[in-house]
Amino acid sequence: MATEILMPALSPTMEEGTLAKWLVKEGAVVKSGQIIAEIETDKATMEFEAVDEGTVGKLLVAEGTAGVKVNTPIAVLVEEGESVSDAPKAAAVAAPAPVAAPVAAVAATPAAAAPVAVVSKASADWAAGTPMKTMTVREALREAMAEEMRGNANVFLMGEEVGEYQGAYKISQGLLDEFGPKRVIDTPITEIGFAGIGVGAAWGGLNPIVEFMTFNFAMQAIDHIINSAAKTLYMSGGQMNCPIVFRGPNGAAARVAAQHSQDYTAWYAAIPGLKVVMPYSASDAKGLLKSAIRDPNPVVFLENEILYGQSFEVPDLPDFTIPFGKARIWREGTDVTIVSFGIGMKHALEAADQLAKDGISAEVIDLRTIRPLDYDTVLASVMKTNRCVTVEEGFPVGSIGNHLSAVIMERAFDYLDAPVINCTGKDVPMPYAANLEKFALITAAEVVAAVKSVCYR
């Protein structure tokens, strides 16, 4: 029987890809295990092997086609004497339909209120009329490191697979070629070892960038981040500062289960002596990473794998930086303040758009740096809107939202018309199953529900 060959999923985050090249022609006989095509995923170019044996009856997708969705038929294999039309139509075995995560119980909105306009606020990080270019967060991070390495010979990058492999998530792609193996250093898998070496090198006057393949593995190294990097300036009476950046993806990726999906923001934010940064957009990724590399203190720079491939406008300037301790207001609003950071911003902005349709005007603040934290911007907004919802991916206990709630209570109690609600990930280790994972993660729908609740709608 003729069988359809479907576009394969070749990475945890791949939803579509480019069919870069066919390695077989129509009429060719293929064996099981033979490489028949090259497919570009969100991370790399992969070889795609045939599963079944047969003759290539038809190539359904031309090489060079981008945006081919996973599970789309891309070719038809026929057996001897068969024609292409024998292929069963779209026999794709679909992954289970996603189950909608139930939203916290909130009184249903009664009659629809008049929609309000979404008021996007221009960034205060660059002047109006600045030339802009579109780039992904991944490219922005790479540019930030490359620019700082060009500008300062003491900056070097160290970590697992950062050099010859070009980065497990391709952040350091091309850096080995430009800067050579002395400045782009592949380490063995020994996190506590190379984190400690990084701290020592920083004390010795260098500016290391230590990449953790993900922050889950920084747990092996957390003693040096906290006990060595963060505390020594204090313990030395101000003599020994530690200009180092610890960076890498943090938080949940997709379906990689409990040991590989955790948001450590609140952990590091608790530590005096550390600076903690978590960018959402590409311009922040670039401007804040450059500032981090120049900072005389240890900086924990928390990235997000799901955001790596997302594109944003970035100022096309020779030396664009963003100072720490300044939040960014993405939307201006009057009814409620939504405070978030990192991937939480995706849900916050989505929620604000939906809320506008329901007549609720939300102000959306991206903290960007968690330590130092821009309390003034948050408090000024809450004093204006009188309501606040925080959004983050991490666990609910001891969250950044908990901390903000306490500060708002202390400093703006009389301005509050409702208790602050913290939207967080669920209080469970991250499950693997698709439906459970969805349920464990924070969603825009939950943010919308929380806002309606504080607005008594």
Place this chain on the structure above:
Amino acid sequence: MATKKAAEKSNVSKDELLKYYRDMLLIRRFEEKAGQLYGMGLIGGFCHLYIGQEAVVVGLEAATKAGDKRITSYRDHGHMLACGMDARGVMAELTGREGGYSKGKGGSMHMFSKEKHFYGGHGIVAAQVPLGAGLAFSDWYKGNDNVTFAYFGDGAANQGQVYETYNMAELWGLPVIFVIENNQYAMGTSVKRSTKSTTLFGRGTAYGIPGEQVDGMDVLAVKEAAEKAVAHCRAGKGPYILEMMTYRYRGHSMSDPAKYRTREEVEKIKSEKDCIEHVRDLLTQSGLASEEELKAIDKDIKEIVNDSAEFAKTSPEPDLTELWTDIYA
């Protein structure tokens, strides 16, 4: 290195060879199927296939007795099948379904069976090494003669906790066999690019732990070495290190394009060293088994694997209430 020749001379029965053939083939076909299901989006996240390394776990399991324990990394599907865990339960965990060994909550990297003394499935490189020594500690403490197999990779062998564990294991004489699965790469980093001390078993010398390098593509050599190591442990002489020289045919995980090695390198090992072909040759060339007998096994294995895939596709997703269970005992 214990060689193929030495192994061939040893007295192996037809039944024994057929069992190795069957067990290794089950792992290979199971992994191929898992790769397919991943491509279809039925398996998500990371999925690390064991294809190429089958002889290691099958040879070691041949030297175990009831009560022995095993623990390994995320590259764990082969270990589970080899210790007798059910293919259906493993595959259904890969698809994240209720019928999986962890009810769908653990996925490819995190499966366990207390019944079969399989203690996971661990995602943090080298974490399983002290955990394995701890399992051995429990048997040492209770005074029985069980042995624990702690499997880890050549990349894991550079983590500091391995050496902290070596020190204590020898100090206290723990019955643990450290099995280094040296497949020559840790993701994209070859052994040579990660250490100048490339004879990994030799690092035990500093702590007084004996060990040896073994041809991990030869199931008979593996089994012979395993028996020696097991005898050492059961006799109360403390830990032993086996460095299995092996090779993974596929990328590190499903998303690794494996550009750090040549296609020729992979093809050479596949054609010259394949563990399954080796046993197949031993069986057919000596006239111990006919093509028909082997074909019947192939067919049988195909059925088991297809059945597991069918089960894994049709087993329901876990109930949403499962999100909140199993957090505390």
